[in-house]
Amino acid sequence: MRLLEATEKYQHISFDLWLTLIKSNPEYKVRRNQLFKDFFEINQPIETVAAAIRKFDVLTNSINEKVTKNFDTSEIYCLILDHLGVAVDSYSRQQLTDFYEQTDALLMQYKPLLLQDSLPNFLKQLVDEGKTLNILSNTAFIKGSSLRKIIEHYQLTSYFAFQVYSDEVGFSKPGTQIYDYAYSHIQQIGNIQKHEVLHVGDNKVSDYDGALAYGFGAYLLTQETIYESKLQSLQNHRSA
Structure with a gap:
């Protein structure tokens, strides 16, 4: 039907x-991944960063479905950073908020379709x-x-x-x-x-x-x- x-x-x-x-606008994800690498000064290939972002996107969504709660966006950032070997303690909550604001501006530039x-x-x-x-x-x-x-x-x-x-x-x-x-x-x-x-x-x-x-x-x-x-x-x- x-x-x-x-x-x-x-x-x-x-x-x-x-x-x-x-x-999703495919251009947004490409630029968001690069922004993540640059903002957090990650010394790894962009392909590695993109794979980590994808991994925790899928994982946290699956966990949310299991426990029916919600991962905070900053929590997901921390999981990705830790996975990539970046010390989470080196970034403040305000910096995580600043990064989200930059991704939000990017989203408005490359809007979902x-x-x-x-x-x-x-x-x-x-x-x-x-x-x-x-x-x-x-x-x-x-x-x-x-x-x-x-x-x-x-x-x-x-x-x-x-x-x-x-x-x-x-x-x-x-x-x-x-x-x-x-x-x-x-x-x-x-x-x-x-x-x-x-x-x-x-x-x-x-x-x-x-x-x-x-x-x-x-x-x-x-x-x-x-x-x-x-x-x-x-x-x-x-x-x-």
């Missing part, structure tokens, strides 16, 4: 963010049909405060009743706590039951299994169907 069809029986639609609404150009129209159609929407996203290197600016840049903010990011609430999908936090906000919108909420995402553990376990409906996007789900469903609906 295509995504647009799947939303028909639901009153509220919850969306994951990465690889559901947006995707919409997963599909038709996304704004797709969200508008859902809202026009009387559905309410939210974003529910785990975070790692990029904080919710930065992601809100990306959503605003693409003029999508008005479509969402609220946005929830794991770094802001301290826990992650697929845990009950973050779904419960989102549902408490959904109930403030109106008398919406759990079975009337559909969560949409690309991660089977966090988005699909987690939503179903909580009592929401779930729709799993895959690389094979993601564009069809968003673009062709919209086109087919309009031509019907």
